[in-house]
């Protein structure tokens with residue numbers, strides 16, 4: 001028999017389910033996008049499903065995104081939804097382990113490490129790291145690689161070097177990378193669903209966290225001894241930052257914040273870069289366009305060895321690559337479920353619905369960004385569609401105020417891969433500069449094609465960040481110098 005449960009007439013409709021308690025967990029877990037689209041057709045933009053005893057209210061399309069991202073903090077919070085998942089990884093005193101007003105100040109501190117001056121210093125480091133990786137690992141004139149694995153390593157090296165600084169970067173191969181992986185193992189849906197279970201991963205991640213604290217602590221203490229030396233990286237920016245009341249971030253919180261930033265950017269940027277390259281591999285005409293644009297900009301032919309180091313302005317002006325990243329994020333947003341917990345009943349504007357306290361609400365902006373209502377051939381990867389469309393200048397936002405606590409970017413755009421409102425991503429510009437620079441180097445050095453047997457991978461929904469299903473095989477061929 002099928003259970004139908006509507007708790008109160010003013011609540012959004014509940015998706016029917018067969019097994020009490022478990023509810024729709026399995027169908028949702030297998031393919032959340034399919035599940036949401038199917039129920040959107042039946043119930044509209046707001047509906048609730050049961051998942052392991054939790055009531056999850058899905059809010060989709062432009063109205064749904066706007067409702068979740070701009071809900072009043074007194075009624076709806078991210079910290080109540082995320083902290084049990086993030087605290088074992090990030091540690092205490094940062095992000096969701098502090099009141100929202102403190103997070104807003106911490107985001108302001110991070111912004112200091114994401115200035116244009118910093119980006120200018122980061123670009124040569126990105127190039128150096130990618131070249132170094134390729135020279136070491138892609139040594140044949142042609143071959144097949146696990147692209148997700150290679151790109152993930154490039155992301156961890158470029159991000160560690162620019163955010164955590166050269167000292168910690170140099171320790172990556174001395175076990176620091178393994179410590180990150182151990183922490184990462186706590187970032188799974190199981191840890192969200194079974195937060196009360198004493199999973200062994202909590203123990204190992206606690207130990208990994210202590211060890212990272214110790215390593216970061218030594219580096220910070222060393223830097224404090226040489227106060228005259230200026231480093232252009234996130235570590236310096238955070239060490240120098242102050243709360244409004246004049247208090248600095250403690251050294252421990254500096255370290256925890258760095259871990260949080262690294263984790264926020266790792267899989268999201270690795271997935272985006274990998275999907276972008278896979279799509280480029282399948283669309284050589286777009287690769288040619290990107291190369292032609294770069295050659296016109298630098299006024300000469302570019303090859304595997306002879307490509308100039310672009311300035312920040314050059315990277316910003318790589319229009320084809322910008323469209324490539326934007327289009328990849330539209331159809332392959334790595335974060336497809338953004339959650340909040342309702343702490344006080346909240347009414348959904350322009351409806352008769354009220355969501356009771358205790359429910360979770362979920363935004364899934366990928367539903368609107370792949371909706372035919374807003375984009376023709378919405379599932380197809382067509383970077384040139386952004387030539388004419390109105391787009392926010394993602395890299396220019398580096399100079400603008402993020403307007404913490406208020407709505408920053410309109411939550412009414414159908415494409416919101418970085419969220420909106422008070423919890424909007426502050427790593428967007430960093431991600432664009434990092435991904436575009438990596439793509440620039442790789443496209444100068446290699447031609448890519450999909451592995452004929454694997455083709456374009458499916459999406460894997462088993463992790464918190466949606467990744468291409470592995471092994472993500474891709475062929476590379478070295479270009480002429």
Ligand code: HEM
Pocket residue numbers: 078103107261262264265266268269272333334335338339416417418419420422423424425426427428430431
């Ligand atoms: C928040 C996506 C890269 C740091 C977010 C949110 C999204 C997102 C959707 C909103 C979360 C929510 O509303 O619950 C992405 C994507 C990235 C990326 C798609 C890469 C392609 C980065 C990087 C960093 C970063 C590189 C750090 C350098 C943050 C931070 C927040 C955030 C600090 C704020 C969390 C909050 O206020 O609750 N990101 N992100 N992200 N992201 Fe990113």
